[in-house]
Amino acid sequence: MKNLVLFGPPGAGKGTQSDKLKEKYGFVHISTGDLFRYHKEHQTELGKRVKEYIDNGMLVPDQVTIDMLQEEVNKNPEATGFLFDGFPRTVPQAEALDAFMQSLGSAIHHIIALDVTEEEVRTRIEKRRAISQRIDDEAETVNRRINEYYAKTIHVLPYYEAQGRLARVQGIGEVEVIFSALCNILDA
Numbered sequence: 001m002k003n004l005v006l007f008g009p010p011g012a013g014k015g016t017q018s019d020k021l022k023e024k025y026g027f028v029h030i031s032t033g034d035l036f037r038y039h040k041e042h043q044t045e046l047g048k049r050v051k052e053y054i055d056n057g058m059l060v061p062d063q064v065t066i067d068m069l070q071e072e073v074n075k076n077p078e079a080t081g082f083l084f085d086g087f088p089r090t091v092p093q094a095e096a097l098d099a100f101m102q103s104l105g106s107a108i109h110h111i112i113a114l115d116v117t118e119e120e121v122r123t124r125i126e127k128r129r130a131i132s133q134r135i136d137d138e139a140e141t142v143n144r145r146i147n148e149y150y151a152k153t154i155h156v157l158p159y160y161e162a163q164g165r166l167a168r169v170q171g172i173g174e175v176e177v178i179f180s181a182l183c184n185i186l187d188a
């Protein structure tokens with residue numbers, strides 16, 4: 001089983017690349033953002049608990065997020081590999097993920113960051129906002145999501161980097177070129 005963390009700020013292209021990677025490698029794709037939105041829309045107990053955070057562009061508390069992620073992984077015992085998208089977003093989440101994978105007799109084999117500048121992120125998100133149905137895509141909320149990334153999530157990079165586990169891929173350019181770069185890492 002090969003597991004991948006795809007890392008990057010909002011608008012880095014994680015969703016686009018995840019779809020392609022899923023198709024080529026058969027990963028089970030776990031996007032914590034998609035999962036939270038599902039719970040919110042279906043007004044599950046979890047959805048009610050996280051609604052305020054999501055609608056305001058704030059990170060959901062770590063333990064809530066970690067519990068949901070573990071549950072999702074446990075639902076897929078047949079998986080040959082997981083692609084984690086939008087998780088981990090904090091160092092405690094990254095530590096929890098390592099411990100959890102280890103408890104399953106597995107590991108995170110690849111951590112790839114899509115490198116995109118903050119300026120590019122803001123431009124892309126502004127474009128996406130124009131056509132988005134997401135309630136958390138209001139200008140102010142999007143701003144807060146980007147700020148949360150640079151305040152909290154970016155610290156996950158040195159965590160992995162210090163362990164020599166981080167690969168970086170240029171996230172600006174043609175979708176296919178970026179995809180090839182990701183495949184080269186996974187196939188190496």
Ligand code: ADP
Nearest residue numbers: 010032033053054057058059060065086087089
């Ligand atoms: P984006 O499009 O900004 O990358 P996502 O769709 O990944 O956002 O996530 C949407 C929202 O879900 C986040 O703003 C946050 O409230 C919540 N969320 C998603 N993943 C996590 C996580 N790993 N930790 C905490 N909150 C999360």
